[in-house]
Each structure stands twice: as structure tokens, then as C-alpha cells.
Amino acid sequence: MQSFIDRFIERFCVPKAQSSLSSMKQKIVMKVQLNSEKCRTKALKIAAKAKGVSKVSIEVDKGQVEVIGNGVDAVCLAKLLKNKLGFATIVVVEEVKKEKEEKPAVPIPWISSYLHYPQHHAYYDGFYGY
Template structure:
């Protein structure tokens, strides 16, 4: 099950941002990591990521880290491809059966 973990960390400088990215990217099961600098949030999306372990390692290196939210990532529902409706022709005309065309060949051997 994929989950999205949002953590609040202290991002004072570019060095802190780089450290946070490296720590989150190395964690087991992480597939994507992003940082929102204005909110000071690190978003981690992955399969079976341990949020508590990740928070401990971020707190150890950066000094401050708390878990804001952990939620399951839902797959977007796929809509079945819409097939165009078949064209309905008006049957105002008579359908005649189609017979195979017969071709006769004259080779000049028959005489009257």
C-alpha cells in the first residue's frame, strides 16, 4: 500500500534542505521526495515507509522533525474508454440480395 507522509522539519538553509532530501531519499521503501520550503514540509511517497523511523533520523540530523500527516495514496480511477455508438441507418430502401457476377469468355473456338 502506497502512503504519503508529510513531516514538518526545520529548513533554515540550503544545507538543511539538502540533508533532509538525502535522509528521506535513502529511507527504505521511498519512491518520491519533495520539499515545500514555505511550509517547511517534507513530503515522502512510498511503499511501506516507516514514518516514525524517518522522523527519528530527520530529528537526529536536523534537530527538529514532527509528523504532520500519514495518508494512503489512492490510485486515480480509470474510466473505461468510450466507444462511439454504431450508426443506425434508416431502412427506407429495399435491400436486394447480392449475386456473384458471372463472366463469360469467348475464345473463338465455337462456330455456328
């Protein structure tokens, strides 16, 4: 038995044709009412069930839900959140840029300078009487 949210997503939020947005990883920030723990749970569930979402996080002090994914329909997600929570606005929709990976440091070969000197021990200095 499907919930109302699942049926709504399938009916209205499935893209008719694949656009260039579907291949682009994007970050969507929405302002919502997060008055109680129940509202936060609802917001997380709705955002996590949307098509293309790979990561969801909530900033409670700012009252924002941050969604990251490929081809996420920001307007449809805002409508879903507004229907369930009473208020939702889109703050930012931007492309997530890949961070440059740093190359690992290459170790410098280091030869100890003690290899070139003869061994000095207490035995050779006559300390033990040898």
C-alpha cells in the same frame, strides 16, 4: 565506506517482520526546519535513502517534507530527520488511494452526408462550357 545515515538505517530502521503496512502505499508529511539550501539537501538525501521510499518532495514555504512509498517507517524517518536537522514532527500519515482511470472516449462513426448527393462541380454546371 558507509555513512552514518546508511549504518543507522540498516541497524534500526529495517523492519523485523513484514507487516500489513509494507503492502500499502502511504503518504507521510513531516514538518522540518528548512532554513537553508544545505538543510533542504540533507532532508532530501535522508528521506530518499529510507527503505521503501519511491517519491520525495519538499514544500519550502510550509517547511514540510512529503514522502510517498511502500512500508516506510514514519517514526524512524522522523528520528533520522530530527537527529540531522534538529527538529522534525509527523504531520500526516495516510494511505495513497489509486485514482480511477477514465476510459478513453470511443469515437462515433460519422458518415458524411455529401456521399449521398451527386457531385456538383463547376464543370457540370456549364461554367467552363462543358
